[in-house]
Amino acid sequence: MPAASVPDIVVGRLPLYLRALSQMAANGKEITSSQELGERLGISSAQIRKDLSQFGEFGKQGTGYNIGYLTDQLRRILKVDRVWDVVLVGAGDLGHAIAHYAGFVDRGYRVVAVFDNDPAKIGMAIGAFTIEDIVRMPQYIRARGVAVAMLAVPQGAAQAICDVLVESGIKAILCYAPTSIQVPKDIYVQYIDPVLHMQRMTYYLP
Amino acid sequence: MPAASVPDIVVGRLPLYLRALSQMAANGKEITSSQELGERLGISSAQIRKDLSQFGEFGKQGTGYNIGYLTDQLRRILKVDRVWDVVLVGAGDLGHAIAHYAGFVDRGYRVVAVFDNDPAKIGMAIGAFTIEDIVRMPQYIRARGVAVAMLAVPQGAAQAICDVLVESGIKAILCYAPTSIQVPKDIYVQYIDPVLHMQRMTYYLP
Numbered sequence: 001m002p003a004a005s006v007p008d009i010v011v012g013r014l015p016l017y018l019r020a021l022s023q024m025a026a027n028g029k030e031i032t033s034s035q036e037l038g039e040r041l042g043i044s045s046a047q048i049r050k051d052l053s054q055f056g057e058f059g060k061q062g063t064g065y066n067i068g069y070l071t072d073q074l075r076r077i078l079k080v081d082r083v084w085d086v087v088l089v090g091a092g093d094l095g096h097a098i099a100h101y102a103g104f105v106d107r108g109y110r111v112v113a114v115f116d117n118d119p120a121k122i123g124m125a126i127g128a129f130t131i132e133d134i135v136r137m138p139q140y141i142r143a144r145g146v147a148v149a150m151l152a153v154p155q156g157a158a159q160a161i162c163d164v165l166v167e168s169g170i171k172a173i174l175c176y177a178p179t180s181i182q183v184p185k186d187i188y189v190q191y192i193d194p195v196l197h198m199q200r201m202t203y204y205l206p
Numbered sequence: 207m208p209a210a211s212v213p214d215i216v217v218g219r220l221p222l223y224l225r226a227l228s229q230m231a232a233n234g235k236e237i238t239s240s241q242e243l244g245e246r247l248g249i250s251s252a253q254i255r256k257d258l259s260q261f262g263e264f265g266k267q268g269t270g271y272n273i274g275y276l277t278d279q280l281r282r283i284l285k286v287d288r289v290w291d292v293v294l295v296g297a298g299d300l301g302h303a304i305a306h307y308a309g310f311v312d313r314g315y316r317v318v319a320v321f322d323n324d325p326a327k328i329g330m331a332i333g334a335f336t337i338e339d340i341v342r343m344p345q346y347i348r349a350r351g352v353a354v355a356m357l358a359v360p361q362g363a364a365q366a367i368c369d370v371l372v373e374s375g376i377k378a379i380l381c382y383a384p385t386s387i388q389v390p391k392d393i394y395v396q397y398i399d400p401v402l403h404m405q406r407m408t409y410y411l412p
Contacts, residue, residue, distance in 0.1 A: 008406075015405035019384060023361070041386050078405045086404075093303040098400075100299045103384060107401045108408065147411055148404060155229070172407035174400055178225060178309060180247050188410060190403035194304075194380055195313045197396035198292075198354060199221035199284045200214075201378035202314065204394055205353055 010051045016041055017048065018074040022107075025067050033064040080108025087141060087170075089161055090152035091116040091124075091131045094176055098152060099127035109148065113140055117157075134161070138168040147171045155179040162189075216257045222247055223254065224280040225313075231273050239270040286314025293347060293376075295367055296358035297322040297330075297337045300382055304358060305333035315354065319346055323363075340367070344374040353377045361385040368395075 020040050024032055034045035034052075041048075052058050052070075055077055059065040075081040086109050088098055099114055114126050117134040124131050132140070140146070149170045153161055158177035165173060172188040175181055183189055226246050230238055240251035240258075247254075258264050258276075261283055265271040281287040292315050294304055305320055320332050323340040330337050338346070346352070355376045359367055364383035371379060378394040381387055389395055 011409050012402075012406050014409070015402040016386070018405070019399070019402070020386060023385065040388075077409065079408045079411060080405055084404075084408055093306045097299040097303040104401065107405070109401065109404055148408065150400070171411055172404070174403050174407075179229065180222070180226060182246075188407040190407055192398055192400060192403065193225070194356070194398060195310065195315065196218075196221040196225070197380050197398065198290075198315055198378070199224070199286055199313070200218050201380075201394040201396055202285045202290055202354065203217050203220070203283065205285060205377055 006054050010054060013043065013047075013051055014074055014078055016043075017052070018071065018078060018080075019107075021065075021067050021071045021074065025071055030067055031064045032067055034059075037065075075108070078108070082108070083110050084108055084148050085110060085112040085144060085146045086148045086150055087112065087137065087146050087165075088114045088150045088152065089116070089134065089137070089165070090176075091118070091121045091126050092152065092154075094152040096126055098150060099129055111150070112144070112146065113137075115140075134164075138164060141165070141168040141170060145169070148174075150174045150176065152176045212260050216260060219249065219253075219257055220280055220284055222249075223258070224277065224284060224286075227271075227273050227277045227280065228313075231277055236273055237270045238273055240265075243271075281314070284314070289314055289316050290354050291316060291318040291350060291352045292354045292356055293318065293343065293352050293371075294320045294356045294358065295322070295340065295343070295371070296382075297324070297327045297332050298358065298360075300358040302332055304356060305335055317356070318350070318352065319343075321346075340370075344370060347371070347374040347376060351375070354380075356380045356382065358382045 020037055034048040038045040038048050058070050058073060083105060088095060088111050091114055099111060113132055114129045115132050115134040115137045116122060121131045122133045149165045151158060151173055155177045158179050159181050162173060162181045166183055166187055175189055175191050178193045181189060226243055240254040244251040244254050264276050264279060294301060294317050297320055305317060319338055320335045321338050321340040321343045322328060327337045328339045355371045357364060357379055361383045364385050365387050368379060368387045372389055372393055381395055381397050384399045387395060
């Protein structure tokens with residue numbers, strides 16, 4: 001599998017395919033086609049076939065894709081045939097929503113600890129967790145070998161906390177703070193900022 | 207301004223530029239360059255100059271960009287020189303976080319109402335709002351001429367609610383439900399699903 005040579009834009013579509021296939025499977029469906037998948041996702045069937053062909057031969061001309069098999073293969077490719085431990089930093093409103101969300105574990109991720117720097121929050125319950133002091137975070141990450149973090153802190157705090165995460169051994173950061181953070185080249189960052197999405201839409205509105 | 211001819215991928219970067227420039231302005235900075243902006247965002251300076259040049263001449267060779275001016279122009283281009291009313295559908299944990307979030311209005315959006323279909327929630331307070339019955343949503347959207355909606359409902363409910371939103375006159379939907387929804391061609395949808403981002407990163411991890 002020539003993973004290093006696959007464009008990141010293709011990698012970015014694989015989770016969409018996996019999500020759609022998992023939903024089809026949950027609805028009892030066993031076979032699908034690139035056409036059906038494409039209509040569901042608003043992606044051309046040719047694009048889907050081309051993307052998947054970068055990783056192997058998953059379907060036969062005319063018989064479509066076996067959903068269970070393709071789902072297993074995509075899970076393996078995206079490394080979610082295991083469950084990744086995730087630390088959550090920030091126990092504000094968004095942190096609460098994330099800590100309560102039950103939809104991560106089936107898809108490869110499990111929040112294992114929640115950290116904050118606010119003395120008023122430390123020790124309080126948040127979902128199934130107790131909010132822990134952020135000063136204890138580096139040791140926790142190192143001891144447990146956690147590689148993934150979610151950052152739900154205010155913009156002004158993001159970079160400093162990100163530096164601590166990287167220093168502690170985190171390799172992938174999902175940043176909910178509405179700002180761009182600087183990381184070394186071998187660290188992966190993805191961002192979620194709802195306003196960016198809304199601006200991208202209102203641009204087109206009259 | 208040949209708006210129709212600008213690729214959506216370029217449109218998608220403009221909100222990033224606006225966010226970075228607004229943060230620079232908040233820090234008292236008045237002038238920047240495509241180099242500086244690029245380093246901050248991890249985008250090449252050539253790309254930034256090319257993107258901005260699609261909309262006009264915003265800086266002079268050698269003198270850089272006036273941050274205040276460019277910010278104003280980007281706000282105008284992205285139509286956030288006004289404030290858009292937004293209806294929020296779903297008063298669960300995520301809905302609460304969204305309803306409490308104070309970071310929308312400075313960037314062009316204002317939640318004006320929160321709807322849910324759960325009798326146990328209707329009438330309860332959520333941030334500054336009272337949760338309203340979703341059956342009253344179409345009339346509210348029409349009467350107020352709301353164009354933008356945020357959808358924070360479970361996956362299984364997303365499509366049906368989306369259909370109601372579109373029927374009521376909504377033109378842009380930010381969907382937090384982890385699923386793909388079908389809309390007519392003249393409706394804009396953007397998605398937020400944290401798992402897609404995490405899978406895109408763990409793909410690269412050992």
